[in-house]
Amino acid sequence: MQDALFDLPATPPEQAVIARFQLGGEDLGEPDQWSLVFEAERSIEATVAAAGVGEVDGNEFGGGEVVIFAYGPDADALYRVMEPGLRALPFRPAHVVLRYGEPDDDVMSKRIVL
Numbered sequence: 458m459q460d461a462l463f464d465l466p467a468t469p470p471e472q473a474v475i476a477r478f479q480l481g482g483e484d485l486g487e488p489d490q491w492s493l494v495f496e497a498e499r500s501i502e503a504t505v506a507a508a509g510v511g512e513v514d515g516n517e518f519g520g521g522e523v524v525i526f527a528y529g530p531d532a533d534a535l536y537r538v539m540e541p542g543l544r545a546l547p548f549r550p551a552h553v554v555l556r557y558g559e560p561d562d563d564v565m566s567k568r569i570v571l
Contacts, residue, residue, distance in 0.1 A: 472532035473556040474511075474539055476525040476571075478548035485518045493546060494523050501525070501542035508538045523548070532557055536569075544571055 478494075480486030494516060502513040511529020525543070529535040532555040543553060551571040558564040 471528050471559060472530060472535070473554075473560075474527040474529075474532055474536050475554045475556065476527075476539075476543050476551070477553075478523050478525075478546055478551040478571075480518075480521055480523055480548055484521060486521070486523065490523075490548065491518070494518075494525075497542050497546050498525060501527075501539050504542065505529075505535065505538050508534075510538050511535045513539075 480490050482490070485491075498513060498516060505511055505513055505527060510531065511527055511534075514526040514528055516526070517524045527535055527539060536553065536555055543551075549571070553569045553571060555567045555569070556564060557566060
């Protein structure tokens with residue numbers, strides 16, 4: 458006999474906030490741009506940890522852009538906490554993708570222009 462009415466996954470699917478910023482200069486951007494990204498990332502990471510909404514998982518430089526990755530159980534809550542720090546970065550064009558589940562072809566997502 459089952460104790461639950463529904464078969465729910467043991468852990469909820471991980472959701473994501475993926476922020477992309479266009480950099481100037483060469484493929485990896487310029488050192489002063491890296492400093493701004495690292496400073497903003499540390500600040501966002503502390504804010505996310507304090508709010509208990511997930512974790513900032515790092516960044517990736519290449520192709521003339523930087524991507525910042527964060528994961529948690531609720532992409533909307535995670536983005537609300539991250540938004541001020543992301544908008545403070547001066548690099549444009551920029552956008553954020555909120556992914557509502559594991560990375561699949563059919564997972565729901567939302568794109569927000571910064």
